[in-house]
Amino acid sequence: MSNYLQExxxxxxxxxxxxxxxxxxxxxxxxxxxxxxxxxxxxxDDARDIFQEALIILYQKAKSDSFELxxxxxxxxxxxxxxxxxxxxxxxxxxxxxxxxxxxMVSVEEDLSVHEKMDRQYSxxxxxxxxxxxxxxxxxxxxxVHHKNMQEIASFxxxxxxxxxxxxxxxxxxxxxxxxxxxxxxxx
Amino acid sequence: xxxxxxxxxRGEMDEQEIAMFEELRKTNPEIDQFVVEHHLFVxxxxxxxxxxxxxxxMYDVHHSLKETGEIGDVKPKEKxxxxxxxxxxxxxxxxxxxxxxxxxxLISGLVMMFSPKAPISDxxxxxxxxxxxxxxxxxxxxxxxxxxxxxxPGTPISFGGTSFLIDGKGYLLTSSHVVSDASQVFxxxxxxxxxxxxxxxxxxxxxxxxxxxxxxxxxxxxxxxYGIRKSASELAxxxxxxxxxxxxxxYGEGYLSAMTGFKGDTMSSQITISANPGNSGxxxxxxxxxxxxxxxxxxxxxxxxxxxxxxxxxxxxxxxLKRLDSIxxxxxxTSSSIRGMERTQQVKKIEECIYMVKVVMK
Numbered sequence: 062m063s064n065y066l067q068e069x070x071x072x073x074x075x076x077x078x079x080x081x082x083x084x085x086x087x088x089x090x091x092x093x094x095x096x097x098x099x100x101x102x103x104x105x106d107d108a109r110d111i112f113q114e115a116l117i118i119l120y121q122k123a124k125s126d127s128f129e130l131x132x133x134x135x136x137x138x139x140x141x142x143x144x145x146x147x148x149x150x151x152x153x154x155x156x157x158x159x160x161x162x163x164x165x166m167v168s169v170e171e172d173l174s175v176h177e178k179m180d181r182q183y184s185x186x187x188x189x190x191x192x193x194x195x196x197x198x199x200x201x202x203x204x205x206v207h208h209k210n211m212q213e214i215a216s217f218x219x220x221x222x223x224x225x226x227x228x229x230x231x232x233x234x235x236x237x238x239x240x241x242x243x244x245x246x247x248x249x
Numbered sequence: 250x251x252x253x254x255x256x257x258x259r260g261e262m263d264e265q266e267i268a269m270f271e272e273l274r275k276t277n278p279e280i281d282q283f284v285v286e287h288h289l290f291v292x293x294x295x296x297x298x299x300x301x302x303x304x305x306x307m308y309d310v311h312h313s314l315k316e317t318g319e320i321g322d323v324k325p326k327e328k329x330x331x332x333x334x335x336x337x338x339x340x341x342x343x344x345x346x347x348x349x350x351x352x353x354x355l356i357s358g359l360v361m362m363f364s365p366k367a368p369i370s371d372x373x374x375x376x377x378x379x380x381x382x383x384x385x386x387x388x389x390x391x392x393x394x395x396x397x398x399x400x401x402p403g404t405p406i407s408f409g410g411t412s413f414l415i416d417g418k419g420y421l422l423t424s425s426h427v428v429s430d431a432s433q434v435f436x437x438x439x440x441x442x443x444x445x446x447x448x449x450x451x452x453x454x455x456x457x458x459x460x461x462x463x464x465x466x467x468x469x470x471x472x473x474x475y476g477i478r479k480s481a482s483e484l485a486x487x488x489x490x491x492x493x494x495x496x497x498x499x500y501g502e503g504y505l506s507a508m509t510g511f512k513g514d515t516m517s518s519q520i521t522i523s524a525n526p527g528n529s530g531x532x533x534x535x536x537x538x539x540x541x542x543x544x545x546x547x548x549x550x551x552x553x554x555x556x557x558x559x560x561x562x563x564x565x566x567x568x569x570l571k572r573l574d575s576i577x578x579x580x581x582x583t584s585s586s587i588r589g590m591e592r593t594q595q596v597k598k599i600e601e602c603i604y605m606v607k608v609v610m611k
Contacts, residue, residue: 078302080306083306083307083310084310087307087310087314088319091314095320095321105321109311113307116307117300117303117307120303121300182293183296183297186293186294190297201294202298205294205297206297206298207302238287241294242286242290
C-alpha cells in the first residue's frame with residue numbers, strides 16, 4: 062500500500078514537472094531501458110531518446126484529467142520503451158524481437174497513438190516557431206514557455222510599457238497562428 | 250477581437266461580459282469559429298511551452314545523474330537469459346536453421362548462375378605495376394622527410410594502389426585486388442612516410458579489403474574530414490577522386506554516369522573520370538565531401554568508363570566484419586565536416602587521409 066501511495070505521489074510530481082520526481086523516476090528506471098536498448102542493437106544515445114520519449118508519454122498521461130495507471134511506473138515505462146524501440150528497429154528495417162528479461166508488460170498501443178498525434182502537433186508548432194523569427198519567437202516563448210507576465214516581458218524586451226508589449230505579442234501571435242494552421246490543416 | 254477571445258477563454262471576463270460575448274458567438278458564426286480556432290491554438294501553444302519546459306528539465310536530470318554516475322552503468326548481455334532461451338527454443342531453432350541453410354544454398358546457387366561473370370578481359374583492374382626504379386625515388390623522398398626507412402632497399406615492390414582511412418584509428422579501405430597475393434603491405438601517406446599495415450579483411454566478391462596500420466609512428470586521427478554516404482547517390486552528380494597513379498597524389502574530377510556497373514552489376518556504379526592504374530582503392534567523393542564509393546576498375550573497350558563500388562556495400566562489408574567479431578571498434582562517420590568548403594580546401598583536408606598502398610608479393 063505504501064508503495065502504491067509513493068507511486069501516486071511521484072506521478073503527481075511528474076505532472077507538475079517537479080525536478081525531484083523526474084529524478085526519482087529516472088533513477089529507478091533508466092538503467093533497465095538502457096540495457097534493453099543496448100542489448101538489442103542500440104547505442105547509449107538511442108537509449109536516452111527512447112527513455113525520454115517514454116517519459117514524455119507518461120508525463121502527458123499523468124497530466125490528463127482522466128488519468129489512471131493500472132500498473133507500476135516501472136512496468137509502464139518499460140512497456141512503452143520496449144514498444145518504441147521495436148518500432149524504431151522496424152523502421153530501420155531490422156526485424157528482430159527484442160530479447161529482454163523483464164517479463165511484466167502492459168499494452169500501450171493506445172497511449173502511443175495519442176502520443177504520436179501530439180508529437181506531430183508539437184513539431185508543427187516548433188516548425189512555426191522557427192519560422193516567425195526574432196523577436197517574436199523569444200517574446201512568445203517568454204510568455205507561453207517561461208510564463209513571464211507582460212510587465213516583465215516589456216522591461217526585458219525594452220518596450221515602454223506592458224500595453225506596447227501586449228500589442229507586439231498579439232501581432233506575433235497572429236503570425237504564428239497563420240503559420241501553424243497552414244501546416245496543421247495540411248497535415249490533418 | 251483577439252483580446253476579447255483570449256480574455257473569454259482565460260475566464261477573465263465578468264459575468265455580464267461573458268453573457269454578452271456568448272450572445273455574440275450565437276448570433277455570429279464567424280466569431281464562434283474564431284473562438285473555437287483560437288481555443289485550439291492557445292491549447293496547442295500552451296502544450297508546446299509545457300512540453301518544452303518538461304524536456305529541458307529532463308535533459309538537466311539526465312545530465313546530472315549521468316555525471317554522478319547514478320545511471321548509465323549497464324552490464325553486458327546477461328548470459329542466463331540467453332541460455333534459458335536456448336533451452337526453450339532449441340528445437341525451433343534447429344528447424345529454422347536447417348530451413349535457412351537450405352534456402353541460402355539455393356539462393357547462392359541461383360545467384361552464381363545469374364550474376365555477371367567475373368570481368369576478365371574487358372575490364373581492367375586499376376592496380377599498377379611498380380618498377381624497381383621507383384623505389385629509388387621513394388628513398389629520396391624518405392631522406393627528405395627524415396624518415397627511418399621501413400622498407401628495406403631492394404625489397405621488390407610489385408603492385409600499388411590507393412587506400413583511404415575509414416576510421417581514424419588506422420583502418421584503411423582499398424580494393425581487394427590491390428592486395429591479393431600480398432606477403433607484406435606498406436602504406437605511404439602524402440608526406441612520403443611509410444607505415445606497416447596488415448590485411449584484416451578481404452572480400453574478393455565485392456572487391457573490398459580492409460587494412461589496419463600497425464605502426465608505432467602512426468598517429469591516429471580523431472575525426473576524418475569526410476563521411477561515408479549511407480543513402481544512394483544521384484545520377485549526374487559531380488564527383489572527384491584522389492589517388493596515387495604515380496608517386497604523388499593526383500586529383501581527378503568527373504560525374505556519376507550510371508547507377509550500375511559493368512554489365513549491369515548493381516554492386517557498383519559507373520563514373521566518368523580519368524583514372525589510371527594505381528587509382529584502384531581511391532575514394533569517390535561528391536561535392537559535400539561524402540564518400541559515395543570506391544574506385545576499382547575501368548573498361549578496356551571504352552574511354553573514361555570507370556567503375557566504383559557503392560558506399561552502401563562498404564557499410565555492408567563492415568557489418569559483416571563486425572559479425573566476425575574480430576574487430577568491433579570500427580566506426581564510420583556519415584557526416585562530412587568539409588561540406589560547403591572550397592574544393593581546394595576540401596582536398597587539402599582529405600589528402601592526409603589517402604594512402605598509397607605498396608604490396609610485396611609472395
